[in-house]
Amino acid sequence: MSDFFWKWRREILFSLLIVISFGLLISQRKPDFFSQSIRQGITLVVAPLQKFSTQSFGHLRAFMSTVSSLGHLKSENENLHRQVQTLKLENTRLSEQAHENGLLREQLGYKQRQKWKFVPAEVIGRDPASWLETVLINRGSADGVRLGAGVITPDGVAGRVADVQLYSCTVMLLPHVQSSVAGMVERSRIPGTVKGTGTRWLAMMHVAGSDDVQMHDRVVTYNVSSIFPPGLPVGEISQVAPTENGLMLFIRIKPQINFQTLDHVLILQVEE
Amino acid sequence: MARIGIWLLAVVAVVVQTTVVPVFTGMGSAPDLIFLLVVFFALQRGTTLGLWMGFCLGLIQDVAGGGPMGLNGLVLLGVAYLVGLMRTRLFKENIPAQLVIVVVLTFFHQFLMFYCMNMILDASFAVGDWLHRALIMGVYHALLGPFLFRWLSTWIQGDDAYQHLIAGESQSRRRFLKRFV
Structure with a gap:
């Protein structure tokens, strides 16, 4: 009997790990306590390392970018100042319009629109080799993030929260096949x-x-x-x-x- | 090389893969360091280590990249097992042979991914998507693989020589060598 196991040990191990992986994959359709605990455990260990690596590499990139753009920093600064002035004026105008719009909606008996607040977050992990468009961000249930919440950038819609951990969550980006x-x-x-x-x-x-x-x-x-x-x-x-x-x-x-x-x-x- | 060293290296690779490699993404794809590590260790150290690495690193890669758990593990297990089956017949030290092995395995790896995506996760990727990704990743892996394999081989050989050195020594001498060699 032991000879049999020794002879086929690799095949037995392969089959066992295949069954576990398949089980984990199937369990994603309806996450249970077991699969959530595994995800939570791995995230707790790996997410801080990812955060550290992202920040260190980000600082390095920022430094390189600053060094390479030293020549035109002055003109860029002037441009940005001009943009800030224009945007300030625009913001004042839009605030007034929003206020006026709110009053009109109230007078016409329209239902008031939902008010939104934004929680800023940083992307700490993504697998570029993956076929699925997902990222890991550094906000979780401890920051009040809920499953299904919308995720945006100042440019537009980014995706929605697909899985929430304590200090991180997974975002299913817009190009994801199930998005x-x-x-x-x-x-x-x-x-x-x-x-x-x-x-x-x-x-x-x-x-x-x-x-x-x-x-x-x-x-x-x-x-x-x-x-x-x-x-x-x-x-x-x-x-x-x-x-x-x-x-x-x-x-x-x-x-x-x-x-x-x-x-x-x-x-x-x-x-x- | 001590197993702990291999596993530490593997975890570092997952962190680099999910934080640094995305910056160098081009043409919709990027190299997969975890795949290269699993191929290397399955070739050099056998099926069992390859299978364990494929399963564990795939699981960590899924969580760290925000993907469904088990997907990468499933695919890397297939790769590790295939490498294990062929390992005695492959010329592991020859660079052109390494190139061919890495490219062929990349196509196989991406095919398994394509199959799992469509069959298990109900996606509808076309064969063209598989070929496109496999081709780009194949090029990346062909450029990166031999260098990575060479570096890992040197590391392993150095450590193996050290292990060999301390194997026959007495307990006190072994402690001395561990501390100073």
């Missing part, structure tokens, strides 16, 4: 579902062949979404073609964000 968001063509107000394809492009589904959609139209979040505020940029349409039967449109979107260089994000939370 989707309610979108709308900004110009013609045509709604649709924006889905990830696993590649650099997004696809917009459920748009009828007769709808008014054109190349370079901007796609923003639709106001039926409870995860994102309406009007956030999602991307720009880069290809429109009718499907084989001509009933629907095949729409390809170039995302607003460069997901390869994503390093800081904002997690959306509804203000109580």
Whole structure:
């Protein structure tokens, strides 16, 4: 008997580990206490190392970038000053408009829109060799992050929280194959579902062949979404073609964000 | 080389893979250091270590990269087992042979990933996606693999010689050598 085990030890080990891996993978569909504990345990050990490595490497890159841009720092500084002045004026104007809009909505008896607050977070880990577009960020349930919360950047929609640990969480980015968001063509107000394809492009589904959609139209979040505020940029349409039967449109979107260089994000939370 | 050294190196590799390597991503893909480590240790140290490394590092890689747990483990187990089956027939020290091994295994690794994604995770990747990724990663691995393998071989040989040196010594002399050699 022991000879048998010794002879086939590698095959037995291989089969055993395959079964465990497969079990773990299947359990992701409905995470249980066991798989959550394993994830939590590994994250607690690895996340601080990742944070340290990200920050150290970030400092090094920042230093290199500063050294290389020393020559034009003065002109860049002047440009930024000008931009700050313009943005300050714009901000004042928008605040006034928002206030006025709120008053009008109140007078017309409209339901007040949700108020959002933003939790800033830093990307501490991602696997560039992976087929799935996910990142690990340094905020977790201890910071009030909830499962399914929207994640954005100042440029637009980034994704949503797919798994929450104590001090970190996993974000499923927009290009992830299982990711989707309610979108709308900004110009013609045509709604649709924006889905990830696993590649650099997004696809917009459920748009009828007769709808008014054109190349370079901007796609923003639709106001039926409870995860994102309406009007956030999602991307720009880069290809429109009718499907084989001509009933629907095949729409390809170039995302607003460069997901390869994503390093800081904002997690959306509804203000109580 | 002491097992603890290998495992420490492996954890460092996971951290580098998920924090530093993303900066050097090009054409939608990047090298996979964990894959290269598993291939190297399965070639040099046999199936058993390769299997354990594939399983454990795959699991850590999944969690550290935010992916579904078990996916990388499953795929790396397949790679480690295949390497283990062929290891006695491969010319491990020859650089052109290493290039061919690494590229062929990259295509196999990416095929397993493609298969798992479509069959288990209900994704709908096309064969073209597999070929595209495998080709880019193959090039990365062909450029990086032989250098990494050479460095790891030197490290292993140095440590093996040291282990060999202290194997026949008395307890006190072994302690002395451990401290000063």
